[in-house]
Structure formats: structure tokens, C-alpha cells
Amino acid sequence: MHHHIMPTYASMPVRFLKGEGAWLWDENGNKYLDALSGIAVCGLGHAHPEVASAISDQAHTLMHTSNLYYIDKQEKLADKLCELTGMNDVFFANSGAEANEAAIKIARRFAHSKNIQNPIIVTMDKSFHGRTLATLTATGNLAIKEGFSPLPEGFYHAPYNDINALDTLSKQLPNIVAVLVEPIQGESGVNIPSADYLNKLSDLCEKNDWLLMLDEVQTGVGRTGSFLASQQNGIQADVVTMAKALGNGVPIGACLTSKKATGLLTAGSHGSTFGGNPLACAAALKVIEIVERDQLASRATQLGTQMAEAFKLNLKHCEHVVEIRQKGLMIGIELSTPCLDLVNKALEKKLLINVAAGNTVRLLPPLTISDDEAAQITTLVSDLIIAH
Numbered sequence: 001m002h003h004h005i006m007p008t009y010a011s012m013p014v015r016f017l018k019g020e021g022a023w024l025w026d027e028n029g030n031k032y033l034d035a036l037s038g039i040a041v042c043g044l045g046h047a048h049p050e051v052a053s054a055i056s057d058q059a060h061t062l063m064h065t066s067n068l069y070y071i072d073k074q075e076k077l078a079d080k081l082c083e084l085t086g087m088n089d090v091f092f093a094n095s096g097a098e099a100n101e102a103a104i105k106i107a108r109r110f111a112h113s114k115n116i117q118n119p120i121i122v123t124m125d126k127s128f129h130g131r132t133l134a135t136l137t138a139t140g141n142l143a144i145k146e147g148f149s150p151l152p153e154g155f156y157h158a159p160y161n162d163i164n165a166l167d168t169l170s171k172q173l174p175n176i177v178a179v180l181v182e183p184i185q186g187e188s189g190v191n192i193p194s195a196d197y198l199n200k201l202s203d204l205c206e207k208n209d210w211l212l213m214l215d216e217v218q219t220g221v222g223r224t225g226s227f228l229a230s231q232q233n234g235i236q237a238d239v240v241t242m243a244k245a246l247g248n249g250v251p252i253g254a255c256l257t258s259k260k261a262t263g264l265l266t267a268g269s270h271g272s273t274f275g276g277n278p279l280a281c282a283a284a285l286k287v288i289e290i291v292e293r294d295q296l297a298s299r300a301t302q303l304g305t306q307m308a309e310a311f312k313l314n315l316k317h318c319e320h321v322v323e324i325r326q327k328g329l330m331i332g333i334e335l336s337t338p339c340l341d342l343v344n345k346a347l348e349k350k351l352l353i354n355v356a357a358g359n360t361v362r363l364l365p366p367l368t369i370s371d372d373e374a375a376q377i378t379t380l381v382s383d384l385i386i387a388h
């Protein structure tokens, strides 16, 4: 770790200087296949030429003016996001955590509009919502909260994928105003709920007059086979947060509202200096244009299914494989024992992967990879797991 960098990440001793598509080059000229995309950020691969041009053109034209003025690219991006998601309006931030902060503030405003003074937002066990004080409190993982008390009040955790538990809770805690949930839990190992979980959750929220707030920071922008993962359930949330893949590496977050969450944040009630600036919005507009034009959501479904089938075949005799979970190009392979060492073993083989929850190999390759690159990933990862 560099002596002037705070050691908040247990970073690996490799420095990438260049990228192209699914490939990265380190300072010694070694070439690596990237099956992680900077944790679901570079969905279009590295140094995408059209995104690079859009950023460069915008940088040569206008980078920042402030939200004190109308911003043309921001308006266009908001229109596009609302067109694609059926949501009403958008607040732009610079990260996933900030998008969720906006969602949390909206839930608090919603509560106060109903005269609930000490509202509760329910989040799920093993969830991940970010590292700011409010979002780490929302996160259902004790390790992430360690040493940061006092934490903000008003959060309660419930078991994921368990509607009955939530229904019971609704009778015990009259102050619940919102549920914040990931359509698929990414950080805790690609946990995919039952196919109708979000539908039932949506019904329960409707019944109790709660906001349904979906954290699509990792699942959004086509990765799971539709622009938003929740669109496969045909539901309309009250709040949706996005970030990671939206700028393909340019920091941008978005908090979208519809229905009863609309109009709660008013002039002066929230803000962000950089949020929605022309540079970030130009990048995101280009990203979305390419995702739509190249039908990358369908491609994610096709490739992801193909890769999961290859894994099922390759690993069918592996007794230490507990489960292979996949939706689009979110893939988790849970092993019966800890397997963090596979990250380094993959790096030696010039492949970037991730291990989530200590025992689940997580793959989030760019949506733009070729069949051949996908096959290289499945072969290399299968070999590593078989040898584990």
C-alpha cells in the first residue's frame, strides 16, 4: 500500500495503466482479462471509444456550471432515464451511497408528510448500501458499522427474501415508512430472491403505504438482462437508485422517484455541487445510448445463461460447489469453504475476479465481451475452482 494512501482497501499489488474492452495492461505490459469491470462499473468495457469521445467533446465544450443554472445534458439524461424506467424525476449525485442518501432523505420527508416523527426504514440482512454514515447504518452487515457509532436512528433490518417476516414486522412497528432493498444482493454474494419476491414486496408496500425503494446501484444499466433488474418483475418502485455502470467509470449517481415519492424534495432541501454536471451527464447519455443501440441487456441474458451453463457442466463433479447463481452477467459461484485465495490465484493467471462473502466467486464482466472472452473466463474460473 502506498504510504500516502489511507489503507481502506486491501488492494492487490498490481497497477493497471491502460485498458481496452475487457482487457487491462499493468505497468510491466502484462495483459489481464477483466471479469469484474471495476465492480460492475465499466459495463461497456475499458476506454470505450464512443464514451471517451463524448467525455472529451464535453470537456472541450463545458464541464461544470452549477445546479444554480439549468443544465442541458442533465435534462436530457433525466428525460432518458424516466423514459426507460417509467419514473417521474431524478436527483443526480456522484456515487451509489449518495444516491441512497437522497432516497433516505426522501423517506424521512415522506414520513414527516404523514406526521410520523420517528420513522423506520427497513433494510435487509446482508444488504449493502454504501459507506456514508446513513448508508452504512442501512447496510445489513455488522463489520461495516464497526467503530462508527453513534449511528443515525431509524433503521431496522429484516431477513432478505422473506415476505412473511416483513408482514409480521408491519404489525409490530407502526412507524415503518419505507423498505430499501437490492433486487439482487451483490456484495453479499449474488443472492437472487424468489422470482416473485419484488412483486410481493411491492404489494406489501402498497398495502402499508410504505415507499418501495430499490437500490439498483449494482443491478442497473442492463447488467441483469433489463435496464433495471426490477423491470423483469413488471413493478414500479417509488424510489430507484442507480450509480455504478451509469457513467462507465465517470462518477455519477441518480435517485429516481415516482408515485408517492415524487415532489418531496423541494428547493433548498437537498443538493450536490457536482451532481448532474455536464461532464458526468454526457458520459451517462452516451452509455445509455450504446446499451440501447447494441441491445446489451439482452446480450447480458444470453451470455450470462451461456456462462452459467458452462459452469454447471464444468463443475458438475465438484462437491465443494454449493450453488451457481446467475442473472444476466451477475454470476456467483458459492463454495462450501472460504476461497479468498482464488482472487490471487486468478491474478497469477492474468484474470480479474472477486470473492464476495468470503466463499462466493463473483463475476461481473463487461456486457460487451465476446463469446470467446466469455469462454476464456468460464474455463479459467472453472479450472481454479476445480483445483481449489
Ligand SMILES: *Cc1c(COP(=O)(O)O)cnc(C)c1O
Binding pocket: 094, 095, 096, 097, 098, 100, 128, 129, 130, 131, 182, 186, 187, 215, 216, 217, 218, 243, 244
Ligand atoms: C456499490 C454499491 C453501493 C455504493 O456505491 P458507491 O458508489 O460505492 O457509494 C450501494 N449499493 C449497492 C447495491 C452497491 O452495489
